[in-house]
Amino acid sequence: MDSRKMKKLILICLLVLIAVSTKAQHIEVLQQDKPTSIRGLSVIDDNTAWISGSKGTIAITNDGGKTWDWKQVKGFEKADFRDIEAFSSKVAIVVSSGTPALVLKTTDGGETWQEKYKNTDTAYFFDAMDFDTPKHGLVLGDPIKGKFVLMETNDGGETWHPFKNPPDALPGEAAFAASGTCLRIALDTSIGIVTGGTHSRIVAHDSPKDTSWIYMDSPLVYGKASQGIFSFAVGDTTAIIVGGDYANDKKADSVAYNVSTDTLPSKGPSGFQSCVEYISGKTFLSTGTPGSNITTDDGKTWTKIDAASYNVCRKARKGKLVLLAGDRGRIGIFKP
Numbered sequence: 001m002d003s004r005k006m007k008k009l010i011l012i013c014l015l016v017l018i019a020v021s022t023k024a025q026h027i028e029v030l031q032q033d034k035p036t037s038i039r040g041l042s043v044i045d046d047n048t049a050w051i052s053g054s055k056g057t058i059a060i061t062n063d064g065g066k067t068w069d070w071k072q073v074k075g076f077e078k079a080d081f082r083d084i085e086a087f088s089s090k091v092a093i094v095v096s097s098g099t100p101a102l103v104l105k106t107t108d109g110g111e112t113w114q115e116k117y118k119n120t121d122t123a124y125f126f127d128a129m130d131f132d133t134p135k136h137g138l139v140l141g142d143p144i145k146g147k148f149v150l151m152e153t154n155d156g157g158e159t160w161h162p163f164k165n166p167p168d169a170l171p172g173e174a175a176f177a178a179s180g181t182c183l184r185i186a187l188d189t190s191i192g193i194v195t196g197g198t199h200s201r202i203v204a205h206d207s208p209k210d211t212s213w214i215y216m217d218s219p220l221v222y223g224k225a226s227q228g229i230f231s232f233a234v235g236d237t238t239a240i241i242v243g244g245d246y247a248n249d250k251k252a253d254s255v256a257y258n259v260s261t262d263t264l265p266s267k268g269p270s271g272f273q274s275c276v277e278y279i280s281g282k283t284f285l286s287t288g289t290p291g292s293n294i295t296t297d298d299g300k301t302w303t304k305i306d307a308a309s310y311n312v313c314r315k316a317r318k319g320k321l322v323l324l325a326g327d328r329g330r331i332g333i334f335k336p
Helices: 003-024
Strands: 026-031 038-043 049-053 057-061 069-072 081-086 092-096 101-106 114-119 126-131 137-144 147-153 183-185 191-194 201-205 214-217 227-234 239-245 256-258 275-280 283-288 291-295 303-306 312-315 322-325 331-335
Touching (some): 038 092, 038 312, 038 322, 049 081, 049 322, 057 081, 057 092, 081 126, 092 126, 101 126, 126 183, 137 183, 183 227, 191 227, 201 227, 239 283, 275 312, 283 312
Parallel strands (some): 038 081, 227 275
Antiparallel strands (some): 026 331, 038 049, 049 057, 081 092, 092 101, 101 114, 126 137, 183 191, 201 214, 227 239, 239 256, 291 303, 312 322, 322 331
16 A cells, blocks of 8 residues: 555444544433522532522432432522532532522531521622632622622631632623633642632632732623623643633634633634633533533544533542533533
8 A cells, every 4th residue: 555545444333433522522411390590500529419490499419410309498499599519419509699699508408508608788799609719718799989899708607708808800800600610729738819800800719828819800701791701720730711702602702711821722612601610631622502512632622512501610629430410400421
């Protein structure tokens, strides 16, 4: 066989392998047609995960998503639980976005909930929550008087107090309560926040000893209330942000960016993305109302793997389970 035929054969084999690999990655629907919009998702391991949503709804699975125990929290039927952080099959914390701004905690698998924080000031709007240890966590809220609201706990969510030095906010800048992933804390207690609106930025705080914040203008589209960065995820060597314009969700320009290499992808996700999650190696999964996308090369190129609308995707903290959730109670599982 001459060299040209050999090269052609190798190329065909590579294209077939890529096609098979992409086809194998898909999302299966586990649940849908429930009267709630899900934006909170916390996956503990390959068995246990919690979700939270509108109309005071929470649900828990202990068999990897095959079955779910749905509950409407008594006394909070009108609450919109935008984020949830779970620590076991018994212990979880939820935040409600609107008025009143709430933090609730359960220690009995969601049977009962205790109110740990409440603020009836209509200016308060909680967007996201994250914990770096079972004891230490933060809740991020939209700005008030030029400062982002940042509440902190050091006792596992039992009590909450204002963070000593919250980041500054520009006029028209806010955070999106879309998937609970506009705020992330690392184990070294560094804090990352992404914002949107009239202004959109990446905001970072290195450590408790450093009182200053770092601000970087968004490389994604912004300028309107529906535009900006919605989510970010950090891999082994790469940080990726996603977003776009939820009011024009099919627009695929400027919706993902590799912060570590300071580059836009040569082929990006297929429209607005409200969440991105690190899977492993160079693989990240993102999702939004126009569908879900995957990259296996640290965000250089993305491939659409599902057309269903989801708000959030999260991977197990200990394990490989990856779940997605969205409107009308839809829950999906990522199959690599």
